[in-house]
Amino acid sequence: MIAIVGAGPAGSYLAYLLARQGKDVTILEEHDRIGSPVQCTGIVTHSIEKFFKLKNEVIAKRLDKVVVVGKSSKISVNVDEIVMWRDKFDMFVAEMAQDAGAKILLNHRFIGFDGKQSIKVKDRKNSKLKEIKADIIVGADGPYSAVANAAGMGSNSKNYIGMQAKIRLKMDTTAFETYFGIDFPNFFGWVVPESEDTVRLGIGCFENTKEYFYKFLKMRTGKKDILCWESGLIPLYNPKKTIQKGNVYLIGDAATHVKATTGGGIIPSLKAAHTLCDCIASNKNYNREFKRQSGKELLLHLRLRNILNKFSDNDYGKLLSLMSQEKVKKILKKYDRDTPIPLLANLLLKEPRFLLLPTTTILKNFCGWKGSRTTK
Numbered sequence: 344m345i346a347i348v349g350a351g352p353a354g355s356y357l358a359y360l361l362a363r364q365g366k367d368v369t370i371l372e373e374h375d376r377i378g379s380p381v382q383c384t385g386i387v388t389h390s391i392e393k394f395f396k397l398k399n400e401v402i403a404k405r406l407d408k409v410v411v412v413g414k415s416s417k418i419s420v421n422v423d424e425i426v427m428w429r430d431k432f433d434m435f436v437a438e439m440a441q442d443a444g445a446k447i448l449l450n451h452r453f454i455g456f457d458g459k460q461s462i463k464v465k466d467r468k469n470s471k472l473k474e475i476k477a478d479i480i481v482g483a484d485g486p487y488s489a490v491a492n493a494a495g496m497g498s499n500s501k502n503y504i505g506m507q508a509k510i511r512l513k514m515d516t517t518a519f520e521t522y523f524g525i526d527f528p529n530f531f532g533w534v535v536p537e538s539e540d541t542v543r544l545g546i547g548c549f550e551n552t553k554e555y556f557y558k559f560l561k562m563r564t565g566k567k568d569i570l571c572w573e574s575g576l577i578p579l580y581n582p583k584k585t586i587q588k589g590n591v592y593l594i595g596d597a598a599t600h601v602k603a604t605t606g607g608g609i610i611p612s613l614k615a616a617h618t619l620c621d622c623i624a625s626n627k628n629y630n631r632e633f634k635r636q637s638g639k640e641l642l643l644h645l646r647l648r649n650i651l652n653k654f655s656d657n658d659y660g661k662l663l664s665l666m667s668q669e670k671v672k673k674i675l676k677k678y679d680r681d682t683p684i685p686l687l688a689n690l691l692l693k694e695p696r697f698l699l700l701p702t703t704t705i706l707k708n709f710c711g712w713k714g715s716r717t718t719k
């Protein structure tokens with residue numbers, strides 16, 4: 344039996360793929376409801392439809408523009424994005440897994456290992472401890488992963504604090520906004536409409552989150568009223584993290600499978616599920632296969648994030664000005680952030696002046712470029 348801890352998108356989609364191959368799969372979820380509490384903005388590129396067709400009830404909005412805001416300039420770029428109801432999305436993927444034959448045990452919290460092929464689980468309904476036999480154990484249990492800690496794979500990776508709230512606000516409901524390079528260090532912010540009068544407004548940063556959040560809220564809306572909080576940790580991709588040790592595997596946030604530029608982890612976790620399903624079915628080395636299939640993309644996001652965190656206001660101004668050209672906007676519409684390598688390569692072909700931004704290291708590593716030092 345394969346025990347998957349956590350019924351988020353990573354755990355449920357992996358369960359679906361494995362059950363479809365006839366494997367005996369059980370998901371253990373500590374909550375009494377799948378998808379709750381919500382700690383996510385639920386925005387994804389249309390690349391999600393390469394994995395499955397979303398049911399209409401999962402979709403809150405389809406957006407065709409992103410407004411990128413810097414300190415002294417902003418631009419609008421055409422995109423194709425989906426804002427989901429995250430709880431309904433989690434239920435949708437869990438139902439796919441169940442329909443394919445996976446079992447789901449709600450109210451079951453993973454506590455620890457009991458030998459190599461047995462785990463201890465707490466049934467939260469009657470507070471009883473249970474022992475469950477499993478040949479393979481997968482930690483899909485999010486950023487605080489108890490499985491990773493119990494297996495000695497909980498390395499000291501870094502996390503962004505993602506502070507998000509729902510706010511009453513009327514904005515263009517065909518566009519979302521992202522904020523970079525405004526007064527707070529190592530910061531990115533977003534405002535995403537979910538309906539005609541409600542938005543999901545949030546920030547990601549390493550420290551002083553509460554202070555920055557309220558400053559950002561005031562700057563964008565002039566208000567202080569919060570309808571509800573949906574905050575959580577956003578792991579920063581750690582390329583050195585061990586994600587397989589014997590018969591124990593990690594996936595999704597538990598494995599830091601997140602795009603460091605935006606904090607998006609849903610599509611990377613779906614991609615990782617395909618890799619892990621193949622590794623389990625064919626007994627391949629998942630540490631190696633993941634790096635081969637997704638490692639370069641996530642590393643590129645990480646390097647871009649590190650560079651963006653060091654950008655000056657002037658650098659952001661130049662970046663936005665290059666991005667505002669029609670030829671660049673066309674590339675940004677064609678290749679989304681879930682295909683970052685062709686995106687970057689095509690951007691450089693169409694607009695070599697991106698090379699004048701402080702990007703030397705990324706270009707050397709990913710495009711084989713061997714130029715001299717750039718302007719910064």
Ligand SMILES: Cc1cc2nc3c(=O)[nH]c(=O)nc-3n(C[C@H](O)[C@H](O)[C@H](O)COP(=O)(O)OP(=O)(O)OC[C@H]3O[C@@H](n4cnc5c(N)ncnc54)[C@H](O)[C@@H]3O)c2cc1C
Nearest residue numbers: 349351352353373384385386453485505575595596608609
């Ligand atoms: C504020 C915020 C905004 C975000 N916005 C976006 C976005 O717009 N787009 C995007 O792509 N990503 C976004 N993310 C990231 C995204 O939410 C995660 O990357 C994604 O949820 C990872 O899925 P997962 O299945 O790995 O983990 P999770 O979704 O965290 O699921 C883990 C599951 O494991 C369960 N669990 C935990 N511990 C145990 C245990 N001991 N026993 C049993 N069950 C357990 C939990 O209850 C949960 O159901 C955001 C994150 C935050 C914090």
